[in-house]
Amino acid sequence: MATDTPSGAAPSEDAIREALATVNDPEIHRPITELGMVKSVDIAADGAVAVVVYLTVSGCPMRETITRTVREAVEQVEGVTSVAVELDVMSDEQRKELASSLRGGTAEREVPFAQPGSLTRVYAVASGKGGVGKSSVTVNLAAAMAADGLKVGVVDADIYGHSVPRMLGADGKPTQVENMIMPPSANGVKVISIGMFTPGNAPVVWRGPMLHRALQQFLADVYWGDLDVLLLDLPPGTGDIAISVAQLVPNAEILVVTTPQQAAAEVAERAGSIAVQTHQKIVGVVENMSGLPCPHCDEMVDVFGTGGGERVAEGLTRTTGAQVPVLGAIPIDVRLREGGDEGKPVVLTDPDSPAGAAIRSIAGKLGGRQRGLSGMSLGITPRNKF
Ligand SMILES: Nc1ncnc2c1ncn2[C@@H]1O[C@H](COP(=O)(O)OP(=O)(O)OP(=O)(O)O)[C@@H](O)[C@H]1O
The missing domain is CATH 3.40.50.300 (P-loop containing nucleotide triphosphate hydrolases)
Incomplete structure (x- = not known):
């Protein structure tokens, strides 16, 4: 874990989000930040970071992979002293939005x-x-x-x-x-x-x-x-x-x-x-x-x-x-x-x-x-x- 910032300062939220942008959803193969999967990022003064990630469905078979890759990415950020990853599940509304963004403008039923x-x-x-x-x-x-x-x-x-x-x-x-x-x-x-x-x-x-x-x-x-x-x-x-x-x-x-x-x-x-x-x-x-x-x-x-x-x-x-x-x-x-x-x-x-x-x-x-x-x-x- 990169804990030694020159000033010992906690990392910025931008730095954490930048790291999260390198994590791809394992099935959709796009960054979780783009897919609206990051619910919240909390950074304590001592550099402890808590991230809440939305899964698309409860019981998602990829939950462990997502937790691990999120933790690994955040751990790399300068000033981070610990990482806690929590999972939540998208609402129906969020899932609909995600599905429609994945269609990339193609209407339902269109090939x-x-x-x-x-x-x-x-x-x-x-x-x-x-x-x-x-x-x-x-x-x-x-x-x-x-x-x-x-x-x-x-x-x-x-x-x-x-x-x-x-x-x-x-x-x-x-x-x-x-x-x-x-x-x-x-x-x-x-x-x-x-x-x-x-x-x-x-x-x-x-x-x-x-x-x-x-x-x-x-x-x-x-x-x-x-x-x-x-x-x-x-x-x-x-x-x-x-x-x-x-x-x-x-x-x-x-x-x-x-x-x-x-x-x-x-x-x-x-x-x-x-x-x-x-x-x-x-x-x-x-x-x-x-x-x-x-x-x-x-x-x-x-x-x-x-x-x-x-x-x-x-x-x-x-x-x-x-x-x-x-x-x-x-x-x-x-x-x-x-x-x-x-x-x-x-x-x-x-x-x-x-x-x-x-x-x-x-x-x-x-x-x-x-x-x-x-x-x-x-x-x-x-x-x-x-
Ligand atoms: N060039 C080849 N050399 C050796 N075995 C082959 C070769 N091509 C196909 N086979 C074997 O022949 C069998 C039939 O092949 P395959 O299932 O690909 O055919 P198919 O035309 O798709 O059949 P179906 O229409 O019934 O689905 C398979 O066991 C396959 O491994």
Whole structure:
């Protein structure tokens, strides 16, 4: 504790508040002073400081973290001899005010990413059929972009087959401030999933309108902050959710994941064609499970055939009239599967493995677009510019 001021004088309130401004709320990631969370600061003549901090909700899971970080920050101030931190809980009125300030001028129910001037790139990851590795690709792209310094969020919109939190290692639960939901984060990625709201592994048996509402809530009621990139993991196929995405975030660009098999390729192409009907851009195609590097020699074993990515990209180029590129091919890699099972994305645990390197390269292309073009509105960005 910094107790030795030259005059032995107690610290000023400004100095204490300056120190408190360095404490971020652990979920909202903004200074507690900006969020109206400092109720009072009392400074005794002997340098003993008492701070009362508002929690957003009683029983806030972050209470201990907040108490500790406040104490640590205040202890650093010259002249402080002791620190007492007390907690109080915001009133309904204060919570409403906070929720509305977090919306940053966006009206309730509005999707911030769909507003003119939004600088967040939204990529909807789609596939024609299940099991092609769409969720694995989403999670690893997100982790790779976050590791590159971008602010990334993932919406697990695969309502029936939600697997993103497990693959990302996100075992935290969302908390709520009024009608704003604070998403947990893992590996630097904020994530929300229907799986966080259902007990255990209970199946979700919703029909179209409820799916639409869930997606709208994920996009409008979750506090994402300023994201560079938002990835949406769509359910396989061309169902209700794909249409909801087109309505809620028309500027979302579609990333199609396929395997090298002809059959998979045909379905993926159909999924892409829907995007054309909904006037969404197709940012590119990723071929997953693209050969298995032989563990005994340098050969690639084409377990699922070859050329699916190219065929899908050519088909989409024909359908859309715009060049749709293949952004990369990800080989079969047992480390990718293991990483998914353990919640440790392979791009972080084994970034130079064949699959890790392939995904990082794709993430670099998608993330690089965001960096290079931030400042331009999504609507006027040249399509397929790599
Ligand atoms: N390149 C790869 N190498 C090895 N295993 C992979 C690869 N890609 C995906 N997998 C594995 O294949 C399985 C299916 O992948 P994933 O769940 O990502 O597919 P999906 O298309 O999202 O499926 P669904 O549509 O059913 O949600 C997972 O066990 C995953 O770990």
